[in-house]
Amino acid sequence: MASPLASDDSLVATLRSAGCVFAEEEAAILRDCARSDAELATMLERRCAGEPLEYVVEWAEFHGLRVEVTPGVFIPRRRTEFLVDQAIALSPDDAAIVDMCCGSGAIGAAIAAAKPGAHIYAVDIDPRATACARRNLAHAAASVYVGDLFTPLPASLRGQVDVVVANVPYVPRGEIGLLPAEARDYEPIDTLDGGPDGLRIAARVIDAARGWLHPDGHILFEISDPQAETAAAILASTGFRARIVDDHELGATVAIGSR
Structure with missing residues (x-):
């Protein structure tokens, strides 16, 4: 059975099936942040369970900066x-x-x-x-x-x-x-x-x-x-x-x- 991480398309499909509206963008971020396939699998599981992407990757983009955000800390909003x-x-x-x-x-x-x-x-x-x-x-x-x-x-x-x-x-x-x-x-x-x-x-x-x-x-x-x-x-x-x-x-x- 092929891994859901085998291709970008399958990664996007997995995120989309979990209800992630911006699945393409999130897939790119997860793949870029993961240091191994095992870490990517863990991150994908956390995201599909509903955990905010910012907590999964531990950063948020804000006002042109990449800001560290750890679980338990308020996530800055674009507004x-x-x-x-x-x-x-x-x-x-x-x-x-x-x-x-x-x-x-x-x-x-x-x-x-x-x-x-x-x-x-x-x-x-x-x-x-x-x-x-x-x-x-x-x-x-x-x-x-x-x-x-x-x-x-x-x-x-x-x-x-x-x-x-x-x-x-x-x-x-x-x-x-x-x-x-x-x-x-x-x-x-x-x-x-x-x-x-x-x-x-x-x-x-x-x-x-x-x-x-x-x-x-x-x-x-x-x-x-x-x-x-x-x-x-x-x-x-x-x-x-x-x-x-x-x-x-x-x-x-x-x-x-x-x-």
Whole structure:
């Protein structure tokens, strides 16, 4: 009996039968990453069982970079590249930038690539995420901290931050079950669950950011389109000038608060 890995066509067919929409692209990635037929077989089995491709190969493409992503760490989405673009546009060349709830550090790494003179302060409460972020930010001017929101940052940074960029969990708790199985079954729920309205953590970040931002600073975070009005109201009630920007092609919406 011929092996399902005998040809690219059979590899694609196996992935397609497992429900992989982009079977051709995934087959090429798996074959390129596997160091042996045995490893390819294992990777194919994991992918066909539903595990996200990014966990199987331990990297994701994000904003032109190959970012390391290990199992248990939030997988950066392509739509979040729009958040990165907004942060880059608002950041001075020598900015102090806080990548809050940094996960793999993908946002910080992408900003650092565009703004090599900036210093990235990446924070996450999960040590698995910060271990991954340290590797992704190893060649940038960056410091990585484990802790709850701004708590672990050095006190000397208060009032000096130019930009806080945060891809906080923003899925309303009641909608977690509607997410694709790859997300709800494999990614940590606390990287997705934003509380009853999806904005519980965002509101905490906004409130705390006031004491850390420079008088001309900005806070940016990703939301869903239905959350835009509420997000703007939270920013305004906390003393920020609020605006909402979006990219319909990427399906991305970003809330921006300026001092």
